[in-house]
Amino acid sequence: MIQCPACGEKYRPGTLFCSKCGTYLPTGGSPRTVTLPTDRLSDVPYTPPDTGGLEQEAPAEPRTIRVRVVETDREVSLPPASELLLGRRDPMRGIFPDLDLTADGGIEKGVSRRHARILQKEGKVFIEDVGSANGTFLNDQRLMPYLPYPLRDGDRVRIGKLELEIHFE
Amino acid sequence: MGEAPEKDPYEILGVSPLATQEEIRRAYRALVRRYHPDSGTDEASATRFLEVHQAYELLTDPARRRAYDRLHRERRERKTTSFWWEVVLSRQVLPALPEEQTLYVLVEIYPTKRVPSRRVPLNLVLVIDRSTSMQGDRLDYVKSAAHHIIEELDSQDVLGIVAFDDRAETIVPSQPLTNRDYIHSRVSSIWASGGTEILRGLLAGLKQIRRFHNQDRISHLLLLTDGHTYGDEKACLAEARQAGKEGIGISAFGIGEDWHEMFLSALTRETGGACVYISDPPQARRALRETIRGLCDISVRDLWLIPRFPKQVRLESAFRCNPDVERLRLVGEEISLGALSVDTHLSILLELAVAPMPPGRYRLMQLELRGMLPDAGREDRLLVDLEIEIKEEVEEQPISTAIITAVNKVNLFRMQERAWQALEEGRREEARQQLEAVATRLLDLGETSLAHVALLEARRLAEGEEVSKQAKKEIFFGTRRLRLREREG
Numbered sequence: 001m002i003q004c005p006a007c008g009e010k011y012r013p014g015t016l017f018c019s020k021c022g023t024y025l026p027t028g029g030s031p032r033t034v035t036l037p038t039d040r041l042s043d044v045p046y047t048p049p050d051t052g053g054l055e056q057e058a059p060a061e062p063r064t065i066r067v068r069v070v071e072t073d074r075e076v077s078l079p080p081a082s083e084l085l086l087g088r089r090d091p092m093r094g095i096f097p098d099l100d101l102t103a104d105g106g107i108e109k110g111v112s113r114r115h116a117r118i119l120q121k122e123g124k125v126f127i128e129d130v131g132s133a134n135g136t137f138l139n140d141q142r143l144m145p146y147l148p149y150p151l152r153d154g155d156r157v158r159i160g161k162l163e164l165e166i167h168f169e
Numbered sequence: 170m171g172e173a174p175e176k177d178p179y180e181i182l183g184v185s186p187l188a189t190q191e192e193i194r195r196a197y198r199a200l201v202r203r204y205h206p207d208s209g210t211d212e213a214s215a216t217r218f219l220e221v222h223q224a225y226e227l228l229t230d231p232a233r234r235r236a237y238d239r240l241h242r243e244r245r246e247r248k249t250t251s252f253w254w255e256v257v258l259s260r261q262v263l264p265a266l267p268e269e270q271t272l273y274v275l276v277e278i279y280p281t282k283r284v285p286s287r288r289v290p291l292n293l294v295l296v297i298d299r300s301t302s303m304q305g306d307r308l309d310y311v312k313s314a315a316h317h318i319i320e321e322l323d324s325q326d327v328l329g330i331v332a333f334d335d336r337a338e339t340i341v342p343s344q345p346l347t348n349r350d351y352i353h354s355r356v357s358s359i360w361a362s363g364g365t366e367i368l369r370g371l372l373a374g375l376k377q378i379r380r381f382h383n384q385d386r387i388s389h390l391l392l393l394t395d396g397h398t399y400g401d402e403k404a405c406l407a408e409a410r411q412a413g414k415e416g417i418g419i420s421a422f423g424i425g426e427d428w429h430e431m432f433l434s435a436l437t438r439e440t441g442g443a444c445v446y447i448s449d450p451p452q453a454r455r456a457l458r459e460t461i462r463g464l465c466d467i468s469v470r471d472l473w474l475i476p477r478f479p480k481q482v483r484l485e486s487a488f489r490c491n492p493d494v495e496r497l498r499l500v501g502e503e504i505s506l507g508a509l510s511v512d513t514h515l516s517i518l519l520e521l522a523v524a525p526m527p528p529g530r531y532r533l534m535q536l537e538l539r540g541m542l543p544d545a546g547r548e549d550r551l552l553v554d555l556e557i558e559i560k561e562e563v564e565e566q567p568i569s570t571a572i573i574t575a576v577n578k579v580n581l582f583r584m585q586e587r588a589w590q591a592l593e594e595g596r597r598e599e600a601r602q603q604l605e606a607v608a609t610r611l612l613d614l615g616e617t618s619l620a621h622v623a624l625l626e627a628r629r630l631a632e633g634e635e636v637s638k639q640a641k642k643e644i645f646f647g648t649r650r651l652r653l654r655e656r657e658g
Contacts, residue, residue, distance in 0.1 A: 014271035
């Protein structure tokens with residue numbers, strides 16, 4: 001028998017959900033992202049496509065990015081890193097986004113656990129949707145998944161239905 | 170499929186029709202880099218880029234990819250049957266274990282014909298509860314819905330009307346709709362009085378419907394009631410079972426909060442009919458109309474699923490999970506699925522228990538699907554043999570999203586069933602916990618308003634109050650109708 005990690009009910013092996021508490025049994029967590037192939041993308045090396053139209057600048061250190069969640073007026077300064085994940089925290093599945101939007105109504109607003117990334121390369125900042133369910137929007141334009149779009153200071157980004165304002169420091 | 174690319178999306182991405190999501194994604198990323206208008210390469214092309222993107226969007230949306238595959242295959246195989254199916258197992262390879270294991274089988278059934286060659290005439294009987302509680306708005310709206318039905322049916326259709334309280338009266342004996350004025354005037358003469366004895370109405374209604382019941386008509390009884398029936402439930406269920414065997418459908422419309430949802434849904438289940446909750450009397454007309462329209466669109470009737478198992482495999486449960494969740498009942502070894510309408514698909518989830526077996530290949534089950542074509546009087550049949558493999562060592566296999574969605578949907582329905590059962594047996598604390606668990610799952614699925622209904626009821630239980638009848642119906646019918654998205658993140 002297998003045991004539900006949340007409530008202890010016992011089931012035959014191969015059972016998918018606990019009928020007492022609803023836990024997804026194969027991983028012991030919620031099933032919401034288990035089938036999303038993006039979860040397996042974490043180990044795929046990322047190379048942004050050559051944006052030939054932009055002139056090359058001298059390499060620069062990543063800068064601090066400040067994000068304001070418009071609805072809750074929460075401001076977060078993100079560490080200067082070349083790659084930042086935006087999404088919802090899920091310790092069960094080992095997902096720890098740099099900006100966790102759970103507290104801003106992330107579930108209701110359709111934020112995926114792995115939703116989007118902010119990338120910095122050679123002094124430029126990009127945003128990339130990583131195959132989210134409800135999409136990422138830059139100034140109301142929906143982004144094609146897995147394609148980095150240049151970000152400017154003061155841009156508005158929508159994660160599902162959650163509005164963010166991006167500032168560079 | 171208006172926005173679908175004309176070309177084969179698999180060809181555009183250069184992947185096999187069996188490609189995994191990961192392979193599709195990899196191919197897409199490589200092509201995007203090549204064709205992106207900003208890539209600066211000779212191959213940069215906005216048209217190609219868009220084509221690649223559209224192909225990617227289609228193939229990464231499980232529902233759209235399945236629809237494409239289905240359409241494609243249908244074209245290729247030039248279907249001769251009036252329905253088609255897809256059968257998916259939760260696992261193809263099972264580990265050799267010393268104990269029983271669970272295996273799910275998802276059967277998706279689609280009609281292949283877009284429009285029936287001609288509409289099959291209907292044989293309808295309205296069975297109207299006229300007990301005292303129906304007095305006023307409820308009866309007025311039901312009568313008004315009946316007047317509309319009289320106008321909307323064709324002269325080839327047959328209609329009968331029965332009103333009941335603690336006795337039944339045949340208001341209009343079943344007849345073709347030639348004298349509409351007479352039928353209108355008879356409906357206007359229905360007045361409220363007495364108690365509710367559903368058996369009386371059911372018997373009188375079935376008597377009328379049988380007079381015109383034959384191969385050339387779709388026979389359906391529509392029961393409208395607002396109350397409990399007392400002591401005749403078992404007899405009602407037996408009558409419904411018999412009607413189901415004869416191919417007569419029964420749908421029930423429960424108005425307000427005082428009727429018994431478990432009883433009426435069990436009654437309609439016997440015949441593959443629908444059970445509809447009408448919280449507000451003015452909804453009666455639309456609900457009836459939708460049901461009748463569904464009957465007009467029937468492309469296959471008397472659909473039966475027949476699973477046959479070797480002795481190592483056992484059927485634990487059978488549920489319909491699309492268009493709504495319903496526990497299916499076995500008649501002998503056969504599962505009645507009712508009728509299949511144009512533009513809908515039925516999903517059936519079977520839960521199997523597989524006994525311990527040494528490594529090797531085994532026959533899991535044989536599955537047969539049979540259905541009658543309403544206009545041709547012909548029977549179509551599909552048959553498939555399913556196999557599984559038992560191995561000592563099994564690598565973890567990805568489970569189909571369609572199966573996870575289906576099991577999730579059915580499980581949520583069972584969770585709320587558990588809550589009501591606990592409540593009925595006086596285990597209030599367990600019922601409260603169960604309702605909270607239901608609410609948590611609903612929240613997780615983005616069903617915020619239904620989750621709040623469940624939370625509110627859990628709180629009422631905690632404070633020693635009774636569960637509201639309305640909330641119970643909202644949860645009971647709400648969890649059956651959930652549209653779970655297949656792509657979730």
